[in-house]
Amino acid sequence: MADEHDGARHRSRLRASISRWASSDREEARELRKDTRKAGLVTIEDAVDRERVILQGTLKTVSLRPRGGVPALEAELYDGSGSIFVVWLGRRRIAGISPGRGIRVVGRIGVQDGxxxxxxxxxxxRPT
Known part of the structure; x- marks a missing residue:
């Protein structure tokens, strides 16, 4: 009986932790969308493919992924509405480009492999 009670208490603590984590993620997303609107920019979710756009957000991941034998620095940009991959071909690293960094990018959106x-x-x- 005590094991059952301890298990229920553990599940309750786990649910509370997950809820706090999800709540902080929702708050971060809300703040990022607010910053985008305040800057007068389009969100990633609303950006039109193949048109020149200015996007801003936070870099979630940054990795080196060669493409066609060429080094390529790839980063996931998140603005609270969605994510897009930004890729700098021929680059192994760029000073200041790291996870958690705020950035604004200008270019055209394409679709590759979905x-x-x-x-x-x-x-x-963007200033830290």
Whole structure:
């Protein structure tokens, strides 16, 4: 009986932890969308493919993924509405480009392998 009670208490604590984590993620997403609107920019979700756009958000991941034998720095940009991959071909690293960094990118969105992607965008690091 005590084991059953301890198990229920553990599940309750786990649910509470997950709820706090999800709540903080929702708050982060809300803040990112608010910053995008305040800057007068379109969200990733609303951006039109193949048209020049300016997007901003936070880099979630940054990795080196060669494409066609060429080094490529790939980052996932998240703005609270969605994500897009930004890829700099021929680059192994870029100073300031790291997970958690705020950035603004300018370029055209394409689709490759079912993912939205922007190649070689102009970028501006946002203050930390």
């Amino acid at each position: 993912h939205r992607v922007m190649y070689n965008p102009r970028y501006f690091l």
